[in-house]
Amino acid sequence: MKKINLFSSALIAGVLFASSAAMAAPQGHFQRVDVNIPRLDMRIDAGVKSGKLTRTEERQLRTELRRLGSAVKLAKKDHQVTRIERVKLERKEAALNRHITKLANNKAVVKKANKHKQHHQMPNAQHK
Template identity: 40%
Template sequence: MKKLTLMLAGLGIATATVPAVASAQGYNNWHPINARVANLDRRIDQGIRSGALTRGEAVRLRGEFRQVVRLEQRYRAGGLSQWERRDLDRRFDALSRQVRWERNDRQDRRYR
């Protein structure tokens, strides 16, 4: 009986803490901006090295990438508000879709 009581108490504690841990670990699909910047930069580099991105695609994507990074720096100068965080999130999502599209559009020319 004592084992059952301890097991139920442990289960109750685990059930109460799982939502807090899940939201703290980013299970709401939000990734830190620094991680997104590094990931997008890496994906563009991989596309260049593999030849999946043409020279024009790479130049355009890098330009758009730099614009979003500069915007992030401007936003951070005054502290990121919730609106600014959402704006950056939307912009990074759009750029991520563009990188995926350009890398998979079957224009397999080497970057020169």
């Protein structure tokens, strides 16, 4: 009798352990989304701080960043991110990353914006 009770207790413990491990494992359709929004935000901040991005460029990039965040939130809403959704999100992130690089390295626009800013500051200095 003791052997049957011991065997049944071990069996029940094993089933409970296996079921809890199965519940903790991600489901078949759910995949991790590797979109790093804080890193993109820091890149935009660094571009603004260094003067490589103008205010207009910053606004444009922040709008794209918000749209990417909304897309990630929408994809995760049903707790099942499909492979197609994940690929689309990662492509959007890569496109935004390239756009940040393109705008940050566009020296002509920044130079023109700084020249425009200096031109408007000069007359004020002459009136003093």
